[in-house]
Amino acid sequence: MAELDRTKLLAARFKAAGDRPYLASALYSLTVVPSEAVPTMGVDRHWRCYVSPSFVEATPVPELAGVWIHEVAHLLRDHHGRADRLPAADRRDRVRVNIAQDCEINDDLLDDGLPLPEGRVEPGLFGMDKGLLFEAYLPGVPPQPHLHDCGSGAHGDPLPWEINGPGGPPKVSQVEAEALRRATAEAMRAHQRSRGTLPGGWLRWADQVLEPAVDWRRVLAGAVREAVAWAGGAVDYTYRRPSRRTAAMRGVVLPSLRRPLPRVAIVIDTSGSMGPDDLAAALAEVTGVLREVGVGANRVTVLAVDADVRAASRVTSVDQVVLAGGGGTDMRVGIEAAMAAKERPNVVIVLTDGYTPWPAEPATARLIAALVGDDPPAPPAWVESVRVTPGG
Incomplete structure (x- = not known):
């Protein structure tokens, strides 16, 4: 595996945190895991950020800063938790789920003037309006070939390049993640009051975290x-449809299981x-x-x-x-x-x-x-x- 240029990668995180100070706590909670198996960068549910050394080498620092913010946005917006609540038919297509989530994030990042690498997805590519949640984008995303995968921290499905099981690099617990979300939302509100420059999508997210409106x-x-x-x-047994094993049992009729x-x-x-x-x-x-x-x-x-x-x-x-x-x-x-x-x-x-x-x-x-x-x-x-x- 090529050696990861940590100086460049961490400089990009420093730039992201300096330009958007309300995201600093969340950004610095991510644990870096070098991996050539991940195409670019991705995150798991435990706030581990998997980074391709080749991608870091080929990507300028300003764009790397944008990717840092993109990946931490998946975790702040609890995309994996929301994906878990999708109907089973939608959950099975993690590529479409991930693309819809990227649409939710990238329209805010582009409105905020962040440079992102080529090949990014945004709602306009599918003829959809900006400013929606990924659940609203998902029906409008057609089946796609396998593209960049942001990891289980986005769509919720563990991937081969993630570290699963006990041990490994440090994790952020669910309780810690909720505390980070609330702290970030409070920092966003303070930033909005003092400067008034927060993108609309982030402002709506902060309001939802601090004053959640539950759709009954x-x-x-x-x-x-x-x-x-x-x-x-x-399940229960029924003789209305005998078991297929009955044929092998002379003179004995076996019941089958039914799901009422x-x-x-x-x-x-x-x-x-x-x-x-x-x-x-x-x-x-x-x-x-x-x-x-x-x-x-x-x-x-x-x-x-x-x-x-x-x-x-x-x-x-x-x-x-x-x-x-x-x-x-x-x-x-x-x-x-x-x-x-x-x-x-x-x-x-x-x-x-x-x-x-x-x-x-x-x-x-x-x-x-x-x-x-x-x-x-x-x-x-x-x-x-x-x-x-x-x-x-």
Whole structure:
């Protein structure tokens, strides 16, 4: 392996930190790992920066400074964590994911006047607008041949040129990474107040880190998908389709394993404190996700819990849900009614303002609470909960 020109490489990092002092702490947290296996530069989840000695030799210091900032941007923006939350079909194409992430970063870097090496990608190459997140760019990125790979610190997939397993160069833990992100965001805000020169993309990122706005729809959809996947992972034996091993067993019929579709119960609080628009939005989000994951209407039961009579009735559409006056609905009635059904659900989703008693123990089904309202009380710790922001 050619010898790495560390003086040149570290001079480029010094320049990057000097020109953008708000990135200094993050830049100096990266551990340098020389490697001829990496085409240019790349990062892993542990804030290790893999550097090709040949690339350093061929690249001027100003461009190297831009690559330093590009790579640390993947880690600051938690690209690998966000990539982990993509649908499986998107995660499998790490090249497209990486290109979309580069689009998110490079438009900000180019607006900031940073020189980047030739062959860089930017949204305009695909006819897309600037200033978006990589999740928005991803659908517009066509299949690509294998290009430069920024490593698992970007798309999340460990690569052969990364050091995996225990030992090796120092790592930055998840807790330390979050502290670095927050410190960097605070430094960016201070820089913006004093000089007013921060690129718009970085400013939006800093605002999100310091004052995160959680999209309840995404959180609720993720919770429902995960619960349905968990329920669908159960297997059981059936004689409806005999095992293929039956042919080898004379006079014996062996059952085969089947993976059943889960059943879902949606229990709706009809007390007066529930906002009709937010309730309808939450119910629409849940039913939309269930359709998307293949759980049809014939496997979904919707129960409305009446505030006055404390009974549960089955409904077939959101139009049949009547919001009563008063409050104090006991959602245990709905949960018990759902679990007492002839075909018990695997997943129970409760739409409520949170002002209700809860069952004393976890049910045999997964229980998700979509908490609608300004400041709903927290359910027991064993209930998966998502706060639905009013009007959000």
